[in-house]
Amino acid sequence: MTSGNVFLIGAGPGDPGLITVKGRECLEKADVVLYDRLVHPLFLQYVREDAEYIYCGKLPERHHLRQETIQQILVEKALAGFTVARLKGGDPGMFGRAGEEAEALVKAGLTYEMVPGITAGMAGPMYAGIPVTHRDLSGSFAAVTGHTKAEDGQPGVDWKSLAAGIDTAAFYMGMKNLGTIARRLIENGKDPATPAAVIEWAATSRQRVAEAPLERIQEKAEQQQIKNPAITIVGETAALHRKLKWLEKKPLFGRFVWIVKTSAAAGSIAPALRSLGAEVLEAPGYTVDTRETKPLVSPHPFHRLHVAAEESVDVLLNELKQNRIDLRTLPDRITTASLRTLWKLESYGLFAEYTDESPGPDSLWIGPEHAGSEAELFSQKWVSHRLIHKKNTAKATAALLDNDWINTVVVPSSQAVHILWKELDRHGISPVQWLTNKTVTAHGPETDKALQTAGTVPDITLSSPDTESLLHELRNHSLQQ
Incomplete structure (x- = not known):
């Protein structure tokens, strides 16, 4: 049996848009994906439907899977011939243990690739308006572990050199030792008034920043109840947060919006929300399945053709093409009760009426299987397709619900109400x-x-x-606590 390949991939911190093009390509072709707590749940939507998901956890001092076990799984899955993705937040080579995992793969005689990611020590501060270097303020930068595997967990660094020789230092995984870090830097010559900042859940809707002089940064972080995951920045550029912060200024920052989907069609709402600072889940995710679609009856005898769903337009036109049925044989009257379907039809030069009036005689209904009850009053119906729930979106939804990230729900139709209730019931959650x-x-x-x-x-x-009305209302509606 031919062994599989392993990709050690950096996801970047927070924002799923920070993954590299190569990182996403490698993730999308993996048979098995091992991922950590710091990987944003929305990344799960990029994973193949038939892939195996393995959660590795990695809370401070409480690992779901031990590192040795993770390395063993990587080796076993690759030896079995699978393409394996090891997905980690930030950069896998920056305190991400990519070196240890690569050594285990080399020992097993396996091939692998290291796919860099944007490290949290640089991207996290940038999302808080803190560049780690600045021509007037900082000409050097150091990435420092905030804890070690030593028995006391204290960072084993050269404090004197760090305090005297580095302008900006980023401490990873250092919340537990924040007081020790500040004290040791000051003891070794760092000015107690040096600006410092702690950034929690950087590059997400949960991002919070505690800023104070080095001598008071632990107190400030405790006052704001800042917790892991967090990155600590010590240096003059940390003071730029007040002047250069940009994410928090976006009008929808802090919102994580669930748009309840009723179709597989791409919408215009999500990009608009993201541009204003919101994070967005579009769920459930669907694929259009036409494997059980029966041949289309000739539309010629009917006086009215009613198209119930946007996806049905593509299926209909493909069916006409496959059976060499001329568009001119379609009924003169085409109707729909969906604006998105109306626009889709217009994009093909088919101009429909927007109406939900009861059908008359000789009317043909075309739509998805789940909406078949709408067709009861029509002379005949043709089920164009059925929607199959996507496993990867379901995984992302479950992770977001488990961690209580979602704070805003957009319900676009009465059908979406039933879908929302069903989704929450499936996760054992009382919708109301x-x-x-x-x-x-x-x-x-x-x-x-x-x-x-x-x-x-x-x-x-x-x-x-419409999208503009939604954005206007959300801008003017304060987040519930």
């Missing part, structure tokens, strides 16, 4: 109780009514259910 401290947005009065019938009063109901 879970939504009590979330900002719930309903698209239109029908969605509002469906939510209230289910037991939840939305915080925002859009009279005009």
